[in-house]
Amino acid sequence: MAFTLQGTVYPAGYTPARPAPMDDFRSKFLSVRVVNDIGSRQERSFTFTQKQVLRRIDLQAGILCTSFATPPPHPLSAGEHTITPFMRLSPEHCDGLGTNPEENCLPAASSCTRAHPSRSSPATPAERPDVPVHARR
Template sequence: MKRARFLAAVVPSLLVAALGGVAATAPASAAPASAAPLPKPKHEVPHCVTDEGDLNVLYHVKERLIGPAACRETYAKEKWVRIVPGWSTALSGEGAVYPDGYTPSRPDPIDDFNSKFVSATYILDRGTPQEKTFTYKKKQILRTGLTGPDGLPYSVAISPPFKAPELGTHTTTVLFTLSAEHCDGFGTVVDENCLPGGTFPYTGDAPFTVVPKPDN
C-alpha cells in the first residue's frame, strides 16, 4: 500500500482575547468592595503538533487528536478524536499513471477515491476483552477538497469524538471500506499505488495512553 502521510498547511496564528474592566471608585466612607473572583479559564487540551503543523488548527478539532507518533496521549474523562494519514493522489487525470487493466471511475484520481470511499471502522483495544468497534459512513467522517503543501489533492478521515477509556495503555485500529479498487495515479505498482475494494486495515494497532487530567 502506498505510504500515506499526515498533511498540514501554513495556518495563521490564533489571536488571544483578553478580558478587561473599568474600576469604579467607592465613596471614602464605604468599606472596600471585595474583588469578584475571576472566571477560571476554560481548559484546552494540548494540540497535536507535528513537523507539518498544528493538526487541531488545520482540521478545526477542539478535542485531543490521536494518531501521529507525537500524539498518542489523552486525558481521563475527556473525549478524543482519531485521525489517520490523508490519502493523496495525482493532481488530475491528465498524466495520471495506473496499473495495467485499471480504469478509474472518475477522471481525476482524488474524485475516484472519494466516490469509492464507503466508511471507516474504528476498533478500540482489538483482540482484548475490552474490544469495541464503531463504524461511520463517508458523510460523517471524510473531509475532501484539501490540498497539501506540495499542491496535491488529498482527503482525510477524521472520526467523531470518543470517550476516553480507563487509565492505561490502549490501541486503536482503523479499517477502510471501499466500494471498489482505487489507484492513486502515481504509478503502476498495485501494492504501493492502490487500495483494494472491500474492508481492509488502513492502519495498524496504534498504541495510546490515557493519563489523569491535570488539576489546572
C-alpha cells in the same frame, strides 16, 4: 499502464471511476470502522460513514484535498491502547501515483491499515463532563 488526468498513472487493467484520484477515492469510500484494543476484553468498535469522516478542503484557489477525521470516540481508560482502522471501499481504488498494485491500491471490501499505539491519561476535572462546572477549577 493507464494514464488519465494530470499525469496520473495506474496499474495495468485498472480504470478509475472518476478522472481525478481524489474524486475516485471519494466515490468508492463507504465507511471506516475504528477498533480500540482489538482482540482484548475491552475491545470497542465504532463505524463512521463517508459523510462523518471525509472533508473536502480548498487549500488555495482550485487546489482541493480530502481530509479524514473521525468524530471523537468515547474516552478510553488510562493506560496503553491500540487503535486499528478498517476502511470499506467499493470497488478497489488506486492512488494514481504508480503502477504497483501492492503499493498504490486499496482493495475493495474492508481493509486494515495497521494498528496504532495510543496512551490515554486520566481526565482532569476540567475535562470531565460529569464534574459540575463550579468544581472544575
